Amino acid sequence: MRLSVDGRPVEARAGDTVAAALLAAGVLDCRDSAVGGVPRAPYCLMGVCFDCLVRIDGVDNCQGCLVPVREGMRVERQRGARTVG
């Protein structure tokens, strides 16, 4: 499957989670944390640690380890806290 990560094409296998696909593609960090603004990478890979937050198809703060990849998916770096308004 093909998805884009910050506009760059990335290959992934069907059934992979977004977090797994990012790690397999060599993406070593996927977000800047909400409080300190420092880089974070997927860690627990089971939905607990919230360190793999990414923006998926325009939706902020998605847990990459809980979302299966889909063809054409647009993944972007989560930059700090999301906004609501």
Added chain:
Amino acid sequence: MRGHDIAVLGGGLVGSAIAWGLTRLGARVALLDEGDVAFRASRGNFGLVWVQSKGQGMAAYAGWTKRSSDSWAELQDHLRAETGIDAGFARPGGFSLCLSEAELDARIAWMRRLHNQPDMVPYPYEVLDRPALARMLPAIGPEVAGGIFCPIDGHANPLRLLRALHGALKARGADYLPEHAVEGIVRTVAGFEIDTTKGKLGAQQVVLTAGLGNARLAPMVGLTAPVRPQRGQIVVTERAARFLDHPMVTIRQTDEGSVMIGDSQEEAGFDTQVGAPILATMAERAVRMFPRLGQLGVVRTWAALRVMTPDGFPIYQQSISHPGAFLATCHSGVTLAAAHALHLAPHILGGHLPTSFAPFGPARFGVPAAA
């Protein structure tokens, strides 16, 4: 182990604040705590430093609460200087929001009754109709009819407060003794001997700050603590960029961006499970108050047990039969932390609670003050 001046039994916010206040005045303090099996209200609370609605039926409690709120910045400054930890206190003023005219009318009547009490401490508050409220809180939903604003309400980070108190105690040389559940307290010539699951400990004075555990400990030293658990549930959302500068009585955005929704009250014994009906009701009301909350994901929910007295007010008490034994209990360990540390601890160290504490004694429940 060599004797201490004072043993404080209970390492939550009430005990830690008093222990720090005592240590700061030069007392050699042992702070005894249980472990993770304890109910630990201090790890589950909401974090308001709240004044506006407190003291209906006991004006002295309103005054004590305001005094603590007035002293909170000083407490935070001390703790920051001693530990480098910021307890996150801010006092931007807080709101009670009402979702109907009937709710607003009831709230206004409540505030009038509260402030008409004899000896009520004066402090400002404002009744706001919807347009006035919308100017201060542009994010309110269409159903919000109005509310009460009190400029001296605030909030803090309760976990960092607890961490700072413990850090400051350690830095000052107090002995923190976890896993020391108290099994007995016996009066001796030198003071008290405390029998714990990890051996005996001597101290000239004891202060009972064990929350719900005070009910069991109090009779050992001639005190009375008719406290019961009252469950409160809390919903926490993912972190979001700041959109809410003021705390509400049921909603606040923390200094780190999470939104907390709370203030449920249930009689459920010692059961700390959360339940969808209560959580859903809390979330639904919160979204009606601030519709944008509906966009946020919930990341955690939990329940904790308030330490409630029959009338909801604190108990501060000194033993007549066992001089040197004191008791403090309340359900507002965050709000009252500054009063406990800066204004109650000196009287305990001095060995006597002044008459201004008389309203907080258990005689108001119609039971003997000392067994």
